[in-house]
Amino acid sequence: MKNKEEKDLGVIIQESLNPEKHISKIFGLSYKMLTNIRVAFPFMDKDMMKKIITSMISPKLEHAAVV
Numbered sequence: 001m002k003n004k005e006e007k008d009l010g011v012i013i014q015e016s017l018n019p020e021k022h023i024s025k026i027f028g029l030s031y032k033m034l035t036n037i038r039v040a041f042p043f044m045d046k047d048m049m050k051k052i053i054t055s056m057i058s059p060k061l062e063h064a065a066v067v
Helices: 020-043 046-062
Strands: 005-008 011-014
Touching: 011 020, 020 046
Parallel strands: none
Antiparallel strands: 005 011
């Protein structure tokens, strides 16, 4: 049976070269992380929230964005 997708360096590449599955997975992981952070939001100041987002969320969204 032929596999219709391949995962290489964290990037999901489909046979049709459609990035939809990869984007959905990355967005889903980032959204889950944001919902966990939101629970602690009332206890954070603006600078702390910015540091968390730039260090934890942005790298996930930007990884392999060029591809």
